[in-house]
Amino acid sequence: MKRKSHVFFTLIILLFSIFPSSAYDFQHEDIWVYKGSFELGPGEKATVERYTLKVYELDQEAAEPSAVILVYKNDDFKKAYYVDAGPNDQRVYDNDLKIKVDEISSGKISIVLYGHEFEKVWVLSTPKISLSKGVVIQDGAYSISLTNLSSKEVNISVTSPSGKYENVFALSDYKKYDNELMVRLVYIDKDRSKAFIETYRPGKPDVEVALSPSSDTFEADDPISCILRVTNNGTLSLRGIKIDNKASEGVFTEQALSLETLAPLQTVALTLGLEIPAAATGRSISVTTEVSGGDYSGDAYYATDTQDFFLGPYICMTKEIRGNNSLYGKNIASTHEQLEVILNLKNMNDLPVVLTVTDSVPESFVLQDTERLEWELQVDPHATNEISYIVSPHIPGNFTLGSAVASWRENGDVYEVASASPQLMVNGSYVVADKTVNTEYAMEGENVTVTLQVSNWGDQEVKVSMHDDIPEEADLVSGSLEWSAKLAPGETSTKSYNIVFSEAGEYALPALRVDYTDVQMKGVTVYSEQVEMYIDREVISEADEEPEAFSIVSVANEPQESEITYLQAASFLVSSFVVVFCIVAVIPVAVFFLIRKVYI
Structure with a gap:
């Protein structure tokens, strides 16, 4: 049995020796x-x-x-x-x-x-297809037709751009035309007068290149690298491959590369390093790779790819809130919770840099350990400095803390960088107190109605305790200055009382004080605004006054004549002129009659 097995394998080996190549x-x-x-x-x-x-x-x-x-x-x-x-x-x-x-x-x-x-140079162009007399098969610029057929051979005519050819084909024969087309006889069907042929064309390389930076954004001291992939998508090997790598700034560690051969459907991946000097400004960097090669006959093929990435300045700043994170990575906090904000400033330059840093928070946030968000500091080369401060949010909601800004000078120019703007979700209670009066002007002894309103604008139930005060000159007529309540989210409680003032003057009603506790048993006190009022004296009419027995009137207090008006002055001048005119006119007439009487 073993001997038969040896004979069988020997025959197999002989067959492969006799026919070492495939049918193709x-x-x-x-x-x-x-x-x-x-x-x-x-x-x-x-x-x-x-x-x-x-x-x-x-x-x-x-x-x-x-x-x-x-x-x-x-x-x-x-x-x-x-x-x-x-x-x-x-x-x-x-x-x-x-x-x-x-x-x-x-x-x-x-x-x-x-x-x-x-x-392997020739690639299948037209799969097995039947060819009969009178039928023309077209493969590009080549026309193929059957002119004669027998059981062992056929005559096939091929018309090409260079001329017309007619050849005899036995089974499995193949012929090449202009080194651009190959025709192979696959099968002869004598009964149906058909020949089955295949056509082949020379393969070609098809080079594709992809250059991929390892990130879209780099800091100034990050190692920068790119992945270069060169692929031959064609049907023929690409040979003598040359790769040139260029960058708009800096130098590739491998500017020129070469590959001997890239087989069909083969991909080669290479890692390229890139060295770029640090600068005061961030900028976009463009990287380009150019690939060239040829086929066995020397025909050239090319491919290129260009990609961009952003390289940051040598000063980098981050802003973060130290606290709890939600499932979605968002910072969360409670109202009146103390939060630490951290600014990290990194100098990736070879020289120290003096920075001016400013920051901002939403208006409803209260600074706890500083009055101003402005600092000046020096950051040493390749070092990181930290700035921190404490804030407390007072209103629930979603907030964006503004970007912090760091600025510095270099060679007379001013540069700046900004941090990201962290998001914060604030949950908890938020109670607002309001105090109003029905009138801000009243008379002595007149009733004044004071209205107190407390609203829960937060998202949690609160227990509130309210206490109000009145000036010493005022008396409480009705109502109460203290009361307590539970307020659900969005609920408002309103109370009022009446007071009267016994003395005239300007008064400031004290602010309403509200103490409340939320579900976390956190106690908070808030106040309303003060209310300004003016109390006037009571006016007594003349009818209500008792007549006096006698009165002494000073001459000095007698009413004085009123001043002469412009119209009265003008009238006086006109009448005076008329009187004077009449007198002057009468004198000559009187003199005339007197002279006449004397001399006549």
């Missing part, structure tokens, strides 16, 4: 693959894979410049070749390495090296 060996080509171009002077070397070439001698004195090239394989000397740029411009070693001379001039020899390979 016709898709492969025996090709010379470009390995690189070099310019070498006497004594200089070029290495490609396992081969090294050395220029032993270079003669430019002769009419036809020539050189002697030594070939080493795995560092062992193999052969010396005499070459020139004329008839001896190509040499092949061991059917594995081809040396082609392009030029010999200026003390240099320019050579191109090729390696011998067996590569």
